[in-house]
Amino acid sequence: MISVVILGAGNVATHLFKAFNKTEKVSVVQWYNRSIDIIKPYKNEIDTIDDLTQLKDADLYILAVSDDAIKSLSSQLPFENRLVVHTSGAAGIYDIDKKHKRGVFYPLQTFSKTAPIDFSNVPICIEALENQDYQVLKKLAKTVGSPTKKVNTDQRKVLHLAAVFVNNFTNQLYRVAHEITESEGAEFDLLKPLILETAKKAQDVSPYMAQTGPAKRNDKKTLKKHLKLLQDQHHKDIYNLLTTSIQRTHGRKKL
Amino acid sequence: MISVVILGAGNVATHLFKAFNKTEKVSVVQWYNRSIDIIKPYKNEIDTIDDLTQLKDADLYILAVSDDAIKSLSSQLPFENRLVVHTSGAAGIYDIDKKHKRGVFYPLQTFSKTAPIDFSNVPICIEALENQDYQVLKKLAKTVGSPTKKVNTDQRKVLHLAAVFVNNFTNQLYRVAHEITESEGAEFDLLKPLILETAKKAQDVSPYMAQTGPAKRNDKKTLKKHLKLLQDQHHKDIYNLLTTSIQRTHGRKKL
Ligand SMILES: NC(=O)c1ccc[n+]([C@@H]2O[C@H](COP(=O)([O-])OP(=O)(O)OC[C@H]3O[C@@H](n4cnc5c(N)ncnc54)[C@H](OP(=O)(O)O)[C@@H]3O)[C@@H](O)[C@H]2O)c1
Numbered sequence: 075m076i077s078v079v080i081l082g083a084g085n086v087a088t089h090l091f092k093a094f095n096k097t098e099k100v101s102v103v104q105w106y107n108r109s110i111d112i113i114k115p116y117k118n119e120i121d122t123i124d125d126l127t128q129l130k131d132a133d134l135y136i137l138a139v140s141d142d143a144i145k146s147l148s149s150q151l152p153f154e155n156r157l158v159v160h161t162s163g164a165a166g167i168y169d170i171d172k173k174h175k176r177g178v179f180y181p182l183q184t185f186s187k188t189a190p191i192d193f194s195n196v197p198i199c200i201e202a203l204e205n206q207d208y209q210v211l212k213k214l215a216k217t218v219g220s221p222t223k224k225v226n227t228d229q230r231k232v233l234h235l236a237a238v239f240v241n242n243f244t245n246q247l248y249r250v251a252h253e254i255t256e257s258e259g260a261e262f263d264l265l266k267p268l269i270l271e272t273a274k275k276a277q278d279v280s281p282y283m284a285q286t287g288p289a290k291r292n293d294k295k296t297l298k299k300h301l302k303l304l305q306d307q308h309h310k311d312i313y314n315l316l317t318t319s320i321q322r323t324h325g326r327k328k329l
Numbered sequence: 330m331i332s333v334v335i336l337g338a339g340n341v342a343t344h345l346f347k348a349f350n351k352t353e354k355v356s357v358v359q360w361y362n363r364s365i366d367i368i369k370p371y372k373n374e375i376d377t378i379d380d381l382t383q384l385k386d387a388d389l390y391i392l393a394v395s396d397d398a399i400k401s402l403s404s405q406l407p408f409e410n411r412l413v414v415h416t417s418g419a420a421g422i423y424d425i426d427k428k429h430k431r432g433v434f435y436p437l438q439t440f441s442k443t444a445p446i447d448f449s450n451v452p453i454c455i456e457a458l459e460n461q462d463y464q465v466l467k468k469l470a471k472t473v474g475s476p477t478k479k480v481n482t483d484q485r486k487v488l489h490l491a492a493v494f495v496n497n498f499t500n501q502l503y504r505v506a507h508e509i510t511e512s513e514g515a516e517f518d519l520l521k522p523l524i525l526e527t528a529k530k531a532q533d534v535s536p537y538m539a540q541t542g543p544a545k546r547n548d549k550k551t552l553k554k555h556l557k558l559l560q561d562q563h564h565k566d567i568y569n570l571l572t573t574s575i576q577r578t579h580g581r582k583k584l
């Protein structure tokens with residue numbers, strides 16, 4: 075049984091609370107948030123607090139708060155030499171005050187409060203200074219069925235950056251597709267099965283092997299037609315840059 | 330019962346043959362390819378030919394051949410006034426010789442010979458000059474469980490272009506993520522659940538609503554850190570352009 079205190083009440087904290095509270099292998103001792111109103115609805119399930127001096131003993135303290143708040147919150151904790159981790163992909167492990175045993179428990183997934191999360195689809199990237207702490211964090215991830223990976227700071231930061239490419243930037247490409255289809259009165263919805271299939275293919279086939287299309291084939295006629303179809307200069311820029319990118323990857327230097 | 334002749338033996342033709350051959354509602358009368366060797370393995374299941382003069386009567390003829398071959402192949406067909414369609418997102422309906430009744434049967438999905446295809450995930454975009462022909466094509470799509478959509482030429486072309494964004498370009502973003510993670514010895518595989526979740530979210534939530542991350546938040550500190558982490562100028566260019574794109578969409582004009 076691992077005992078945990080959760081600090082913060084945003085997207086990540088809320089999903090962690092729900093997942094840990096469901097398994098018998100974890101005891102969530104307390105839930106802290108600076109604004110208590112947000113966690114009050116849970117007060118029958120869990121000891122909710124907004125006062126750090128009331129913090130109880132636990133195996134670890136999870137700071138699931140904004141990156142910028144990690145430093146000051148960790149230094150305000152009224153104890154030392156206990157395991158304190160944050161959940162950020164970008165913040166340093168040394169952002170946690172040095173009076174604590176420090177670690178990172180970074181869930182590589184996109185969280186929003188409303189969408190349910192299946193933690194078996196949430197790889198947890200773990201960083202710790204001591205092997206003993208790493209073992210605790212690994213065991214904790216396992217209680218909710220998450221795969222884990224030991225990473226160093228550089229690897230974690232680069233994974234966070236890569237997540238921007240495969241999540242935020244990919245989503246923006248969907249947005250551009252939405253704009254250009256709707257501008258012709260075509261239905262964006264028709265693209266949804268293709269969107270899903272593209273992501274599914276990436277589960278089994280490397281992006282290098284999976285690539286197809288006019289850029290890779292260097293099909294100049296189609297590339298030209300597509301650029302002509304695009305009315306927005308900004309969409310043209312994206313088309314050109316990603317076409318060049320594909321051609322660099324596949325050994326064609328220029329359009 | 331709809332009778333069909335398939336011409337071509339590439340990715341699309343092969344999947345169409347297999348799907349139509351399985352349902353009792355379609356009779357595949359013949360399968361033509363200019364190089365017969367490719368379709369020979371199927372000769373016990375179907376009349377395989379490489380000679381256009383041997384073509385038999387059918388309700389429609391599907392030209393699932395390279396875009397550039399549609400024009401000449403359609404004009405070589407030794408009959409007239411029958412329904413002839415191509416499967417291209419980009420070729421014009423008038424690329425088909427005018428001696429035929431013309432149509433387009435464009436499957437909006439990515440096909441490769443090896444990966445199995447579930448046609449219920451393949452929206453068929455249908456274009457026809459006559460309503461009667463449109464009805465035949467719609468009925469044909471239904472036999473394999475595909476949803477259909479009547480489109481005009483402009484809409485089909487823009488869907489094909491949008492497919493490049495959500496398939497080829499998205500896949501290239503996965504590739505960039507692959508490059509930057511591996512360069513730090515981090516595992517690209519850790520991103521796979523996020524890749525899938527991003528595509529799944531797009532099934533239910535508009536890309537506009539689904540957007541998150543440092544670009545949308547205009548989190549300048551993180552944007553700067555990310556650009557510093559990226560070593561390849563070309564990756565920086567993609568980062569900058571897509572960040573700007575997100576900020577344009579979400580009402581922030583500049584980095
Ligand atoms: N969202 C994701 O998809 C995701 C994925 C992986 C990792 N992460 C990381 O997980 C952490 C939390 O992210 P989130 O999305 O859950 O954030 P969020 O929804 O914005 O919630 C932020 C939480 O931090 C608290 N907070 C902010 N400033 C504070 C301060 N100065 N002192 C105390 N508490 C403070 C907020 O308290 P109030 O309620 O009082 O405002 C709120 O509970 C971040 O490090 C983030 O990088 C997020």
Ligand SMILES: NC(=O)c1ccc[n+]([C@@H]2O[C@H](COP(=O)([O-])OP(=O)(O)OC[C@H]3O[C@@H](n4cnc5c(N)ncnc54)[C@H](OP(=O)(O)O)[C@@H]3O)[C@@H](O)[C@H]2O)c1
Pocket residue numbers: 337338339340341342362363364367393394395396397398402415416417418419435436437438439440441
């Ligand atoms: N692949 C996709 O994901 C996809 C998706 C939607 C639509 N489409 C469209 O479907 C059509 C076929 O694409 P595909 O991917 O199946 O192509 P493919 O795998 O490259 O196969 C092309 C076929 O066309 C034949 N062909 C080429 N030139 C010809 C000519 N001059 N005369 C007669 N036959 C010729 C080839 O014959 P040989 O075997 O003798 O070379 C081959 O059977 C294209 O219009 C494409 O735009 C493709």
